[in-house]
Amino acid sequence: xxxxxxxxLRGPNLWSRHTAIEAIVxxxxxxxxxxxxxxxxxxxxxRFPEIAYLHPAEEDRAVAMAHALEFAALGLQAQAGCPxxxxxxxxxxxxxxxxxxVEYSEEEVGRLAFDLAMQLCRAAxxxxxxxxxxxLRQLRKLDEHVRLGPSTGAIVHAxxxxxxxxxxxxxxxxxxxxxxxxxxxxxxxxMDTTSAVAETIAQDKELTKRLLHAxxxxxxxxxxxxxxxxxxxxxxxxxxxxxxxxVVKPQDGNQGKGVAVNLTTRAxxxxxxxxxxxxxxxxxxxxxxxxxxxxxxVVGDRLVAAARREPPTVIGDGVRTVRELVDLVNADPRRGxxxxxxxxxxxxxxxxxxxxxQNGLTAESVPAKGQRVVLRDNANLSTGxxxxxxxDDVHPDFAARAIAxxxxxxxxxxxxxxxxxxVLRPLEEQGGGIVELNAAxxxxxxxxxxxxxxxxxxxxxISSMFAPGEDARIPLVAVxxxxxxxxxxxxxxxxxxxxxxxxxxxxxxGVYVQGKRIDTGDxxxxxxxxxxxxxxxxxxxxxxxxxxxxxxxxxxxxxxxxAVITNIGSGDHLGLSYISTVEDLAVVKRVIVQNVKPVTGxxxxxxxxxMVARMADACPGQVIFFxxxxxxxxxxxxxxxxxxxxxxxxxxIVTWHGAVxxxxxxAEIPITAGGAIGFQVENAMAAVAAAWALGIDPATIRQGLxxxxxxxxxxxxxxxxxxxxxxxxxxxxxxxxxxxxxLVDAVGNMPAPPGSRRTVVISxxxxxxxEDIRKQTEILGGxxxxxxxxxxxxxxxxxxxxxxxxxxxGLKDARRTREIEEIHGExxxxxxxxxxxxxxxxxxxxxxxxxxxxxxxxxxxxxx
Numbered sequence: 061x062x063x064x065x066x067x068x069l070r071g072p073n074l075w076s077r078h079t080a081i082e083a084i085v086x087x088x089x090x091x092x093x094x095x096x097x098x099x100x101x102x103x104x105x106x107r108f109p110e111i112a113y114l115h116p117a118e119e120d121r122a123v124a125m126a127h128a129l130e131f132a133a134l135g136l137q138a139q140a141g142c143p144x145x146x147x148x149x150x151x152x153x154x155x156x157x158x159x160x161x162v163e164y165s166e167e168e169v170g171r172l173a174f175d176l177a178m179q180l181c182r183a184a185x186x187x188x189x190x191x192x193x194x195x196l197r198q199l200r201k202l203d204e205h206v207r208l209g210p211s212t213g214a215i216v217h218a219x220x221x222x223x224x225x226x227x228x229x230x231x232x233x234x235x236x237x238x239x240x241x242x243x244x245x246x247x248x249x250x251m252d253t254t255s256a257v258a259e260t261i262a263q264d265k266e267l268t269k270r271l272l273h274a275x276x277x278x279x280x281x282x283x284x285x286x287x288x289x290x291x292x293x294x295x296x297x298x299x300x301x302x303x304x305x306x307v308v309k310p311q312d313g314n315q316g317k318g319v320a321v322n323l324t325t326r327a328x329x330x331x332x333x334x335x336x337x338x339x340x341x342x343x344x345x346x347x348x349x350x351x352x353x354x355x356x357x358v359v360g361d362r363l364v365a366a367a368r369r370e371p372p373t374v375i376g377d378g379v380r381t382v383r384e385l386v387d388l389v390n391a392d393p394r395r396g397x398x399x400x401x402x403x404x405x406x407x408x409x410x411x412x413x414x415x416x417x418q419n420g421l422t423a424e425s426v427p428a429k430g431q432r433v434v435l436r437d438n439a440n441l442s443t444g445x446x447x448x449x450x451x452d453d454v455h456p457d458f459a460a461r462a463i464a465x466x467x468x469x470x471x472x473x474x475x476x477x478x479x480x481x482x483v484l485r486p487l488e489e490q491g492g493g494i495v496e497l498n499a500a501x502x503x504x505x506x507x508x509x510x511x512x513x514x515x516x517x518x519x520x521x522i523s524s525m526f527a528p529g530e531d532a533r534i535p536l537v538a539v540x541x542x543x544x545x546x547x548x549x550x551x552x553x554x555x556x557x558x559x560x561x562x563x564x565x566x567x568x569x570g571v572y573v574q575g576k577r578i579d580t581g582d583x584x585x586x587x588x589x590x591x592x593x594x595x596x597x598x599x600x601x602x603x604x605x606x607x608x609x610x611x612x613x614x615x616x617x618x619x620x621x622x623a624v625i626t627n628i629g630s631g632d633h634l635g636l637s638y639i640s641t642v643e644d645l646a647v648v649k650r651v652i653v654q655n656v657k658p659v660t661g662x663x664x665x666x667x668x669x670x671m672v673a674r675m676a677d678a679c680p681g682q683v684i685f686f687x688x689x690x691x692x693x694x695x696x697x698x699x700x701x702x703x704x705x706x707x708x709x710x711x712x713i714v715t716w717h718g719a720v721x722x723x724x725x726x727a728e729i730p731i732t733a734g735g736a737i738g739f740q741v742e743n744a745m746a747a748v749a750a751a752w753a754l755g756i757d758p759a760t761i762r763q764g765l766x767x768x769x770x771x772x773x774x775x776x777x778x779x780x781x782x783x784x785x786x787x788x789x790x791x792x793x794x795x796x797x798x799x800x801x802x803l804v805d806a807v808g809n810m811p812a813p814p815g816s817r818r819t820v821v822i823s824x825x826x827x828x829x830x831e832d833i834r835k836q837t838e839i840l841g842g843x844x845x846x847x848x849x850x851x852x853x854x855x856x857x858x859x860x861x862x863x864x865x866x867x868x869x870g871l872k873d874a875r876r877t878r879e880i881e882e883i884h885g886e887x888x889x890x891x892x893x894x895x896x897x898x899x900x901x902x903x904x905x906x907x908x909x910x911x912x913x914x915x916x917x918x919x920x921x922x923x924x
Contacts, residue, residue, distance in 0.1 A: 061085060061086070061091055061129070063083050063174075063178065064084045064086060065083065066083045066171065067081070067082045067612065068613070069161075069614040070613050070614055071586055072651060074610060074647065075161045076146050078146045079164055079170075080146065080164060080170070081171060081173075082161045085157070085159075085160050086156055086158075087158065092124045092125075093124065094122075095123070100185060107183060107189075117148055117149065117150065124149070127149050128184075129149075130160050130161075132181060133160075133170075133177035134146075136199060137163075139196055140173075142164070149161070152638050153640055208228070209248065210503060210504040211233075211248045211249040212249075213518075215522060218516065218518035218522040219237050219522050219532075222526070225617070232247075234247045235247070239534045240564065240592070240596065242534055250500040251525060254472050255471075258469050259499040259500075262469055262471060262474070265313075265344050265496060266342075266344055268469060268497050272465050272469075278488055278492065280347040280493050282294065283346075285343050291329050291343065292330060295329050298345070300323070300329070304347060304348075305321070305347075306323040306347065307319070307320065307321045307347070308320045308323060308332035308335075308336050308343065309343070309346075310344070311344045314498070321437040322348050349492060349493050353439040353478075353479055354367065354479070354480065355369055355475055355477055356462040356475070356476040358465075358471075358473070359520045362463070363459040364506075365515040366449070367448060367509055368447065369446070370446045371434050372412075372443060376433060377427075377429050380426065381425060382426075382427065389406055389444075395444075406444030407444055408435070416435065419433070419434075446511070447506075449511070450482075453483050453484055454484075455486055458487055462476040465494050466497065474499065475497070475498035475502070478494050479493060479495055534600055535561070535600040536601045536620045536621050537549075537620065538605045538622070538624070539552070540607070541625050541626030542626070542629050542632050543629065543739065543796070543799045544743045544746070546568055547743045547770070547778045548624060548747050551746075551764070552602045554764040554767060555747060556756070559600075562574050562597050562600070563600050563601070565603070566589055567583060568604060569582075569910055573598060574597065582606075584604040584605065584606035585613065585616070586615055587609075587616065589609075610648055614651075615651065615655060619656065620655060621662070621753075622663075622750045624663075624749075624750050625652075625665050626742070626746055627798070628645060628671035630642065632795075632796040634832070646671040646672070650675045654680070660681060662749075663682075663683050664683075664684045664746055664753065665684070665685055666685075666686060667687040667692055668692060682703070684703075684705065685703075686745040687705075687707055688707065688738075689707065690716075699716065706748055706749045706752070711735060712724055712726060713741070713745050726741065728762060728765065729766070731743070731775075732744055736806070736810065739802035739806065740770070748761055772914045772918065776914055778793065779791075779792050782917055784920065784924055786898070787899060787900065787901040787902065788810065789894075789905060790902070791905045792904065792906060793906070793910055794906055800839045801839050804839055804842075804843045807902060807904060813900040817846060817902075818846070818904070819844060819846040819847075819848065819893050819897065819902070819903040820847050820906065821848045822837065822847065822848070823863065823886065824863045825863075833866040834866050834870040836870065837849075837868070837869075837870030837871045837874075841876060842874065843876060845876060846880075847879070848881045850886055850888070850889030851863060868880065886913060887912075887913070887916050890916060
């Protein structure tokens with residue numbers, strides 16, 4: 061078994077809506093049916109007893125080694141605790157080659173699971189050992205390391221419940237919620253609106269205390285100190301010699317690091333100062349308040365959760381030592397090393413040993429049955445403490461003090477640490493006080509408290525960031541098809557721009573935001589789509605969605621409002637990436653239709669193209685069919701059902717829905733040349749349908765269509781017209797038989813004086829099938845007098861002269877062509893054609909290097 065390629069599908073894809081690892085797996089003759097490998101499945105199950113029943117997706121096929129790999133990769137993740145359920149193995153066109161797809165929840169974990177699954181299968185083949193426990197340990201450890209922590213995860217899950225899209229911006233906790241101009245960002249439990257000044261204040265415990273005191277909020281007395289001697293002096297000022305307990309802590313620490321409480325002697329104070337000074341150069345000494353430690357979570361102007369925290373403690377049983385009791389508590393599966401689990405393991409370190417010594421105990425002491433042994437003075441969960449939810453018990457005045465403290469500092473989300481007897485009474489009444497404010501507080505003690513009910517604090521954060529019912533999405537139109545995609549994208553963008561939206565677009569010639577190109581090249585894949593959705597100045601997105609990006613990585617979005625399929629025709633790029641037939645191609649293009657917004661979303665489909673029309677059944681939303689002929693069978697049926705259609709009626713595009721009918725005259729749509737350019741009429745129909753589906757009014761649609769001019773600046777390489785010495789030059793990026801036929805039809809509708817000649821300049825992309833390259837010149841040979849063939853710089857795997865030979869072969873029975881020239885180099889071919897043009901001639905130039913060729917043509921036109 062050999063794996064030749066592994067891809068991560070990071071969005072909805074050809075196989076499912078799940079993120080997945082896709083691998084190309086080659087099996088030799090014996091591996092195509094594992095029953096031929098004596099004892100293989102028995103050995104596999106001995107090494108991994110939990111592996112599922114092995115079966116192919118097609119029940120009449122044998123179980124290949126690729127299927128075993130599939131179920132091993134899925135099963136290992138499931139046993140490690142990852143939420144995965146989907147997998148599939150499909151035979152490719154070559155014998156013994158399979159496409160294996162396995163869902164993942166974290167990409168790195170999915171890749172590791174695939175590697176471990178290969179090791180497992182090889183071990184079963186070779187009767188070699190396989191350490192299942194170690195494999196699962198690796199997966200769990202990696203999963204804990206890379207997945208979102210509990211605080212960020214809670215907010216993200218609340219966003220998902222509200223149907224708000226999200227994307228991690230880093231491997232850490234920085235996450236974008238929503239798209240474009242509606243986006244917000246969080247980092248752990250911190251919003252993008254949190255002031256850096258407020259965070260700085262919260263980190264400075266002395267400054268925080270002064271501000272809270274000024275606001276009338278109860279705080280413990282104390283001051284910063286310079287050294288150990290000054291720490292003792294400050295303790296004496298507070299009253300340590302009169303029995304008042306003291307706290308020593310770093311002035312800008314976190315997670316309870318370096319904090320010592322209930323100090324009553326000089327030795328304790330000086331030792332605590334030394335510990336705190338190792339954390340921070342600024343140390344604070346203050347009065348230790350009587351009572352228990354409480355964490356209050358304030359979001360905006362609301363108290364959303366409260367917990368009573370207990371320091372790490374073990375209970376004696378009269379048998380085990382303190383060390384053994386700690387090990388027993390740490391064996392609780394809820395306790396982990398970091399913050400990913402609901403509880404953290406108790407640290408049995410020097411601080412714990414020192415705390416034991418205060419009570420005359422050591423690690424090897426055996427506490428009496430029922431004896432409580434406290435291992436730390438602070439109650440932070442990060443050091444092994446526990447939390448009990450007390451949210452329902454909080455007194456309104458108590459809550460008001462916590463909210464006032466957060467607002468005084470300026471924190472959107474604040475963890476307010478309060479020491480008091482309980483939360484049932486106002487703070488002042490019981491002599492309690494606020495000892496600390498925390499920016500980006502940990503949420504796990506509220507999500508999964510040790511005792512009491514968990515609180516949906518993630519939803520509280522989302523509700524403070526987004527209005528009720530707001531899903532933070534911008535209108536998103538995805539466009540796919542064989543031809544016309546880019547022009548349709550630009551037309552829709554023009555209409556949306558007339559509506560007042562700041563439009564972001566992706567296409568094969570770049571990424572555009574508000575009409576300005578911000579990236580160049582083929583940008584029709586998921587990465588460019590994500591870049592548009594990241595952009596804060598985008599109110600609506602129109603995304604050309606090419607088959608290559610879907611196959612390579614899946615979609616760059618989870619769903620779209622409108623999916624437009626212009627056509628499939630005879631297809632393009634067939635024979636690549638296991639897409640061998642037009643039916644295969646249609647399945648790939650259909651992915652955007654399958655991911656239309658349910659109920660209220662629309663698929664805009666070409667009813668005259670059978671492959672496209674059949675996609676209607678896959679749409680979870682509604683369908684608008686378009687076609688020139690309103691009497692087309694599918695159009696007639698759709699109309700009879702009272703559903704939306706767009707068609708051509710004489711000299712106008714018509715939208716029809718029951719009694720509502722709107723006309724859009726072709727004379728007011730420049731790219732159609734008054735209806736003479738048929739394929740542009742269809743592109744305009746698709747754009748009108750998409751805008752209609754988005755609820756844009758007819759007047760705005762007309763305005764958007766009218767202002768779109770099909771020149772080299774607004775739509776490079778899409779039927780761009782130039783005048784050269786009285787001849788008409790058409791520059792176009794058409795590169796498949798359907799596109800060539802559409803161009804020939806359009807040229808045939810253009811007026812030409814008697815005696816004028818037609819010239820075409822063409823090359824061929826080397827990654828097309830032989831018959832597709834040959835077919836292009838077969839079509840052109842019946843419409844042009846002169847053909848200039850050229851070989852471009854990139855032959856895409858073809859031998860020198862091979863593409864030219866195929867193009868020339870397509871002209872051998874040409875009905876009209878009488879003059880054929882072969883040129884090496886695109887610009888030289890263009891010059892060769894232009895040099896022989898006369899007034900009234902028509903020259904179609906099928907460009908390859910779009911920007912460069914258009915610039916060259918423009919230069920020649922300017923020089924005339």
